[in-house]
Amino acid sequence: MESTAPEIFSAIPLTHYILLSAALFVVGLIGVMTRKSIIIVFMCIEIMLNAANLMLTSTSAYYGNPGGQIMVFFTMAVAAAEVAVGLAIIVMVYKNLKSTNIDVFNKLKG
Amino acid sequence: MIDKIFYALSIATILCACMVVISKHPIRSILFLVATFFLISAHYVLLNAQFLALVNIVVYAGAIMVLFLFVVMFLNLNKEVEPYKGFLPWLAALVGGGSFFLIVISALQKSNLLQNENANHSIGLVENLGNVLYKEYLLPMEISSVLFLIAMAGVVLLSRKEKIVNE
Numbered sequence: 001m002e003s004t005a006p007e008i009f010s011a012i013p014l015t016h017y018i019l020l021s022a023a024l025f026v027v028g029l030i031g032v033m034t035r036k037s038i039i040i041v042f043m044c045i046e047i048m049l050n051a052a053n054l055m056l057t058s059t060s061a062y063y064g065n066p067g068g069q070i071m072v073f074f075t076m077a078v079a080a081a082e083v084a085v086g087l088a089i090i091v092m093v094y095k096n097l098k099s100t101n102i103d104v105f106n107k108l109k110g
Numbered sequence: 111m112i113d114k115i116f117y118a119l120s121i122a123t124i125l126c127a128c129m130v131v132i133s134k135h136p137i138r139s140i141l142f143l144v145a146t147f148f149l150i151s152a153h154y155v156l157l158n159a160q161f162l163a164l165v166n167i168v169v170y171a172g173a174i175m176v177l178f179l180f181v182v183m184f185l186n187l188n189k190e191v192e193p194y195k196g197f198l199p200w201l202a203a204l205v206g207g208g209s210f211f212l213i214v215i216s217a218l219q220k221s222n223l224l225q226n227e228n229a230n231h232s233i234g235l236v237e238n239l240g241n242v243l244y245k246e247y248l249l250p251m252e253i254s255s256v257l258f259l260i261a262m263a264g265v266v267l268l269s270r271k272e273k274i275v276n277e
Contacts, residue, residue, distance in 0.1 A: 008156050009231060011113045014223050020120045020153075022214040024127055026207040031131035033203035036195070039136055039182060043143050046174065047127050050150050053166075057234075061157040064229030066242045072162055073243065076169050077254045081261035083174045087181045088268040094185050 009062060017058035024051035038090055038100045042083075049079050116156060123149040136182045140175060147171045159234030 024047060031044030053072045060068025089108075090100065097104050126149060129142040147170040154163035232238060243251060 008112050008116065008158075009229075012116050014225070015218055016116070016120075018218060019215070020123070022211055023124050026211045027124065027127040027131060029210065030203045030207040033206060034199050035131065037136065037187070039178065039187065040131075040139055043130055043139060043178065046143065046170070047130065047146065050147065050170070053162075054150055054153060057154060057159050057162055058157055061159055061231065061234055062225075062229065064231060064233055066233040066239060069159055069162055069234055069239055070243055070247050073165060073239075074250060074254060076165055078257065080169055080173060081257055083177055084261050085264050085268070087177055088265045091181060091184070092268055100185065100187060 014058065014062045017062075018055060021051045021055035021058070024048075024054065036102050038093075038102050038105060041102060042086055042090070046079070046083070049075065112156070119149055119152055119156070123153070136187050137179070140178050140182065143178070144171050144175050147175070154234075157234065158231055161234055161236045161239045164236075 028044045028047035028051060031047070032041050035041055035044065053075055056068040056072050056075075060066065060072075093105060093108070094100055097107065123146060126142050126146040130139045130146065133139050133142065147166060151163045151166045151171075154160075154166060233242075
C-alpha cells in the first residue's frame with residue numbers, strides 16, 4: 001500500500017496541523033462572538049467542530065492510532081444530529097418571534 | 111512539492127473560514143462554508159484518511175449544508191441586513207481570539223511532540239478503519255444509531271409543539 005500520501009508525514013511537522021486547527025478554531029470563535037444572526041453563529045460552531053476534527057485526524061494519522069479517526073466519525077454523527085435539532089429550534093423561534101437575531105433567543109429560558 | 115500543496119490548502123481554508131464570518135449575505139456564508147468543508151476534506155486526503163474525507167463530504171457538504179440552505183431559504187433571510195454595531199465587538203472578539211491563539215502557541219512551545227517513526231500510516235483507509243469500527247467500537251456505533259433516533263423524534267416533537275399549544 002504505497003501511495004503518495006505518506007511523504008507528508010516527513011515533509012510537514014505535526015505542529016503545523018495543530019496551528020492550522022487552532023487558527024480555524026479561532027476564526028470560528030471570532031464569528032460566534034461577533035455575528036448577530038443565529039444561523040451564522042451556528043455555522044461558526046460548525047467551523048469550530050471541524051477544526052477539532054482536523055486536529056484529531058492529523059494526530060491520529062501521525063501516530064498511527066485509529067482511535068482518533070473513530071472519534072472524528074462519532075463527532076460527525078453527533079454534529080449531524082445536533083444540526084437537525086438546532087435548526088428545528090431556530091425555525092420554531094422564527095415562527096413565534098419573526099426574528100433570527102441572537103438577542104431574542106433569551107426568550108428560550110423557562 | 112507536497113509542502114507547497116499543504117500551505118496553499120491551509121491558506122485557502124483559513125481564507126474561506128474568514129469569508130464565512132465576514133460576509134453579510136447568509137447564502138454567501140453557506141457557500142463559503144461548503145468550500146471550507148471541501149478544503150478540509152482535501153486535508154484528510156493529504157493525511158491518507160480517505161474514509162473520513164468521504165464521510166466529511168457526504169455528511170457536511172451533503173446533508174448539513176442542504177439543511178442550512180433549506181432553512182435560510184425557508185425563513186427568507188437572504189435580504190436581511192444585520193444592524194451594524196460599530197467596531198468594538200470586532201475588536202473585543204479579535205483580542206479574545208488572538209489571546210486564545212497565543213495560549214495555544216505557547217503551550218505548543220512547551221510541549222515536545224514525539225514523532226512516531228514506525229507508525230502505520232494506512233489506518234485511515236476504508237478497509238482498515240472499517241475493521242476497527244466494527245470490531246472494537248461496535249457498541250458506540252449502535253448507540254449512535256439510537257442517538258439519531260432520539261434526534262429524529264426530537265425534531266418531530268419540536269415542529270409539532272406549536273399545534274399542541276394552540277389547541
